[in-house]
Amino acid sequence: MKKIIQKKILLITILLPSFCLSDKAISADVIAAKSAPTVNTLTANKSWRISLGLGASIKNNLRRNNNKSGSGGDVVFTPLPLLQIAWGPISVGQQGVNAAFYGNQQTGASLNFNQAGDRYYGTGMEIKKESWLLGLGLKYHKFSFLFAKDISARSRGAKLNFNYAELYPLGKNMKTRSSLGLECYDQKFAQYYFGVKANEVMATRREYNPKKFCQLTMSFFPIYSFDEHLDFMAGLSFKGVSKEVKNSPLIKSNWLESALIIGSLWKF
Secondary structure (H helix, E strand, O other): OHHHHHHHHHHHHHHOOOOOOOOOOOOHHHHHHHOOOOOOOOOOOOOEEEEEEEEEEEEEOOEOOOOOOOOOOOEEEEEEEEEEEEEOOEEEEOOEEEEEEEEOOOEEEEEEEEEEOOOEOOOOOOOEOOEEEEEEEEEEOOEEEEEEEEOOOOOOOEEEEEEEEEEEEOOOOEEEEEEEEEEEEOHHHHHHHHOEOHHHOEOOEOOEOOOOEEEEEEEEEEEEEOOOOEEEEEEEEEEEOOHHHHOOOOEOOOOEEEEEEEEEEEEO
16 A cells, blocks of 8 residues: 555656746645655665656636747646656656655655746747756655755746645545645746846836745645556646735736646556
């Protein structure tokens, strides 16, 4: 049973997309989950593990006047090709590159390399692109923590994620993962993705210099197993939009960002 639950946690971390105003749409609880090891790094069997699937996310679009193709509507639909390749404590997939170097399923530490942020093409503005972040993750039972810093010289920012997650069995073939989290970003990250410089001001766009901010997140993610190979997943993810983000001229005045995420996965 313990091995089965560990597999489910790993599969959930593959599917959920990055949910910080991103075209790939990853919720904060999954960032925290993937920051923790999914295997015992001291006794891991160094064998290949491969999963392949297809999913999609549907979320409300917070961005205003984004000229990037497919990003201008009130709702953004994003297909999610799902591929996970793992060998021992190292995994590569939708969650980026994750390397667990200490601990086991309950407590441990890992390194994570992944993207954050989104692409924004505003008229008369510098093009904003995703940042590549290198982070350190820690896990203690149901609690996890991740600190990551941009190393791509784009936002040059940093973020912190705190998360509490619980896996509940809902019968013989069904489980659900519920989580509550807090994600925080520094001023450099806020300025790059939500700020407006003096030379970017227009009649309909004022100068804006946001400060650091934090946002609450929560999710509910059931998974149904048809057999030992095939799983179907459908989940809801929510994020409260902070005042610093909501007041940006680049953002609509929504107070909540929400997403529906569905997908199916085959485990080889």
